[in-house]
Amino acid sequence: MNQDWFEMPEIRRRNFSKSVWVPLRAIHTIEEQGKYGFLGYKQEFFGVGTLAVPLVNRNEAEKLGWDDIGISGQHSGYIQDNEYIPSTFYCHFNNNPIGEHLVLEQRINGIESTVWHLSQDLVLTLGLMREIDTWVRPVEGYCEVVRLRRQQNGSPSLIEIHSSHLRDYLCARNMALYTTSYRDRREILEEISHISWKENPFIEIKGMDRWEGRITEIHEGGMGFGQKTAVFHVERTDPGLSDDVPELDPVSDENTKSQSWTKQHHGRKLYFIHGELWRNEWLEPASASPLIRGDKAQLTVFFITNIEGKQENKEALIHSDSWLWFRPDVINALMSYRGAKLEWYTRDTGNVGCSPDDNVHFGINSISLINVYAKDIGMLPEWQQKIWAAHNISPDGGVSEELLDSQMRATPANTQAPERFLESGLNELNNVANIELGIVLLKPHDYLPKVLKSAHRFRAIDKAGFYALAKDIARLTADSIDSSAIQKIITLPKGEKFGSLKSLERLVTLNVDPQKARLLLAPLVGAYELRHGDSHLPSSQIDEALALAHVDKDAPIIQQGYQLLNACVGSIYEITKVLSDIGKKVVSGNGVKSAK
Secondary structure: OOHHHHHOHHHHHOOHHHOOEEEEEEEEEEEEEOOOOOOOOEEEEEEEEEEEEEHHHHHHHOOOOHHHHOOOOOOOOEEEOOEEEOOOEEEOOOOOEEEEOOEEEEOOOOOOOOEEEEOHHHHHHHOOEEEOOEEEEHHHOOEEEEEEEEOOOOOEEEEEEEHHHHHHHHHHOOEEEEEEEEEEEEEEEOOOOOOOOOOOOEEEEEOOEEEEEEEEEEEOOOOEOOOEEEEEEEEEOOHHHHOOOOOOOOOOHHHEEEEEEEEEOOOOEEEEEEEEEEEEEEEOOOOOOOOOOOOOOOOOOOEEOOOOOOEEOHHHHOOOOOEEEEOOHHHHHHHOOOOOEEEEEEOOEEEEEEEOOEEEEEEEOOOOOEEEEHHHHHOOOHHHHHHHHOOEEOOOOOOOHHHHHHHOOOOOOOOOOOHHHHHHHHHHHHHHHHHHHOOOOEOOOOOHHHHHHHOOHHHOOOHHHHHHHHHHHHHHOOOOEOHHHHOOOOOOOOOOOOOHHHHHHHHHOOOOOHHHHHHHHHHHHHHHHHOOOOOOOOHHHHHHHHHHOOOOOOOOHHHHHHHHHHHHHHHHHHHHHHHHHHOOEEEEOOEEEEOO
16 A cells, blocks of 8 residues: 555544534444455554533543543443442543443443443434434434444444434533544555655644554564564472362462573564554534524525515415415425325325324315415425425416315315225225135235335326336236136136136126126226336327226326326226125026135
């Protein structure tokens, strides 16, 4: 490696105050190659110890360094001067706490890995939830706040926290984070002409940083070049050592014998190059604590509120009696978050939110834009407002009539959204088939809950999304229908093979005429044909499939998604009704047999 690698200029230029992720503790071997003492050996190590320090204790804390709060100490409660010191506190010599450990290391025994415990106060105050080696914040869209990394043997090596959350916490407690770190880089070489240090060791001190570089001549194997090792050997000579139960006298010249010699080391000459950096630094608290203390932060999110493009922030929105307009893809953006929820009230209104505790009433207007009452957006947390603001547009198409019916006219529309009945319709279809025909019509699959969650009209924000919606409907219907179960009841024409939808259509004809059965299943057949519309079907076949699904190809794409869902959900309920009317017996061929 070149000289810069040992001198670490890229490390010394950076500091934790400008990092997005701040280490709270590290015992991290970044790289290790070869075997010590031999050519090709190379290692880089990074260690960190930290204390959360009350601002009034800054001067006391700066007297501490790597040897005091690095990685050598074990965290546990202890007695000092007859006084109990809790494990979370760091006290120097006077029993007065200088700061608190935000990460506590528990050492168990020689075979168990150490355990790192994140401060309970930090976890509870920030509302964190641990998931394996990650701590997330559910009230903020399950964003990652703390993460733990491990070595290959499973032992913890690095735990980091998101800077903005840590600084908010420190601000609320009037604290700063005091960090002491150590990094070393070492390598064994046989040629060192590229190293130009004037002294050995070569030392540089700047502020609270201390860097040292040194070169050590060694023999291959690791021993000092040209040096000798002194060996001392001492043994007991007590006459009773061979007794069954030896009883030995105190050690003296009479019962001991010693000898010594020196060993000259041999082997080719190599060079051990070593660069070390000790650094102490402060991470200052944030200027405000909006998350914990509820401080008013600078407002950075603005929304277009009129046709002239006027932009207003939450302070204006919460006193507004107007609505905002959003592109329909905002629903997909919200639904991409863990814990998101989409519910339907009427055909064109519902409830949506990217967090379980923060939902807003929305409506769909005449041109498929999303309307939300401005005050409802103004009351959301800022991180959610940023999601909405990314899809905010100037007013167009008026306010959703059904949203006005609910919020202003106090007479909610008497309409229904097909999305609300898709899952219940499939469940009812399966239950009726089970009760009346003794079969499991729809095969269970692990992916179905995820597919159901995404089966809504906003999936169809473009043609590709529309075809993806059709594919999801096909997975819930045609792909899930158990043809073999149906074919135990129906009679197939000799030599013919029926797929799932054709088998279901044949089953329906046991109670209605073939023409009606074909019409009942037409939307499901249309969805099945449309699932490959983006790459496989010519336009004429796409038009035919749209017609089967009762979709107007000239309607806005979101409206097409609604029409597809509406037709398919209606088909499911109509088929369920037909199956429920079949009763206990079905016609099969020329005779009648029991369905069970």
